[in-house]
Amino acid sequence: MKKRLFFNKYNEMKYISNLDLLRVMDRLLRRSGVPIKYTQGFHPRPKISLGNPISLGTEAFNEPMDIDLKEEMTNEELMKRLNSKEILGFEFIKVIDIDGKTSIVQDYKDMEFEIGGLGSSINKFIEFISQEEIILVKEKKGKTTSKDLKPRIKKYRIDGEKLILVLESMSPNSLLKLCGIKIEELEIKKIGMVK
Known part of the structure; x- marks a missing residue:
């Protein structure tokens, strides 16, 4: 059962x-x-x-x-x-x-996050995820690979002083790292899975 x-x-x-x-x-x-x-x-x-x-x-x-x-x-x-x-x-x-x-994992691919914190960090992050492409470059065993993370950003909107972000099989942490924002600067809540 x-x-x-x-x-x-x-x-x-x-x-x-x-x-x-x-x-x-x-x-x-x-x-x-x-x-x-x-x-x-x-x-x-x-x-x-x-x-x-x-x-x-x-x-x-x-x-x-x-x-x-x-x-x-x-x-x-x-x-x-x-x-x-x-x-x-x-x-x-x-x-x-x-x-x-x-x-x-099959039933819930998309995750919804609520991100709050300093206005300048939030603005920098919104500007970053608004780009046409967000390229992640990785080097492993001497090989360099690149991947566009933009298709994994399903949607986002501003709700008061918070950013509501829906991502596919990914946490906002990797995006924050690429953007150069320390995770401690923002308050991140995973508010649910989206079917």
Whole structure:
């Protein structure tokens, strides 16, 4: 029985890496008495799938996670058990049933971000993403490759003093690095996945 859970990760929890998040989830599921399935083999792992990694220091909202249960459980009971542990800066907000043929990465390619911060940095960033092309040049094993990141910028708009940005399978961090803006200058929130 597969379930897709949606969670918020904010405040101090934004400093938990993706790998640590999997460990937190494993412990939380066990402590909550959720009958999770485990992989076979020498080092069994819980059957948990996350989407694209959340950048360290980024708050994430409506973030999906798939789990595989070995017993029937209602969505209400599952959510009640998981939220009963009250982890500061972390909460589950929704649970849905899914079939085994779907995956988060296939279902959600686009991610929506809210970016705020200093006006000059935001203006510089908007000017940068407004270009016709945004070329990323990489060198690996003596070979140089280049890729245009512009097609991955699906849309953006200004909402008050915030920039709302929709990106395909990418975090704003790589764009900020190319633009020469330090991540600490801006406040980045991943506000959801777009189907």
